[in-house]
Amino acid sequence: MVETNPNEIVVVKSENSKINTVDFDNLVFGRVFTDHMFVCDFENGKWQDPKITPYQPMTFEPSARVFHYGQAVFEGMKAYKDDDGKIFLFRPKQNYDRINKSASRLAIPEFPENYFFKGLETLLKMESDWIKPGLGNSLYIRPFVIATEPAISASPAATYRFMIICSPAKAYYNKPVRVLFAEKFSRSADGGVGFAKAAGNYAAQFYPTGLAQKKGFDQIIWTDASTHKYLEEAGTMNIFFRIGDKLITAPTSDRILDGVTRKSVLQLAEDLGIDYEVRPVSVKEIKDAAEAGNLKEIFGAGTAAVISPVSAFEHADDVFEIPQQENSYASLFKKTLTHIQHNLSEDKHSWRHEVK
């Protein structure tokens, strides 16, 4: 059934919903997708034909530029439902701004704000049944853009497709993660694309992360490319350290993603009166603090990962176990953040955005 809604987004509804086939209690991150998706194409110099269609495979020419030169960027967002059935996004303008920042760096045309929000909100209202209430439940939202032009000269495309797909989600990590501090491989460099959510940033991590996994670690904490002396981010999340009662995280830069959860944690630290510093964090100081018994916590912060505690790290064959704290900052931030997201507590910074 084709409908045109008041926002001029064409809506083609799926004939059958898959929702009854989904086990919402046992979700593996990013494997199940909702019934619909939002699609919009860039052609003849403008974004046009925004539509919602059934979630379905798409065809592209083998020569589509994205397959050859990786001209692709994405975002990660979540929708939450409260016990009254109201749907909320968390700081969605941050994601909108960031996808365009990422796009500009990869020579992709910026996406219009009205299409982004109308497309997203129309889609979420259609997929409302997929958003389960309750802490720990969310709908992960993946906006992304790919270069579709069938041409393989090494230059930016003339045509693109912007899409939003959604996946019901629980935790990304089911247990505290063990991490390796990078000594040889790098994720990003000055002047590069580390700050962007560029698809290639993730592809480049898979091989070294696979080597780390063979050694029994879940993730790598990337260090600066030139000296490998400073800890930057974990690739799937930004990273925080607690030495004594002080919270420390690296400043954002060309090389580090400006995470929405990261900046929210820093604001919450301010609100909760937790002493924090945003400054370069050296491998040496973290190892020294661990040896002295002052390293109380390491945790990651990201949309998918939420707040994920780190239980051990390795560097230069030295392994440090981090005993889990009774009253950890990680659990305090997780509770404070998820209560705001689920409309269970006051939202003094107006981070919640209700989808009406």
Ligand code: COI
């Ligand atoms: C997110 O947190 O949304 C991300 O994009 C990380 C991804 C590895 C799942």
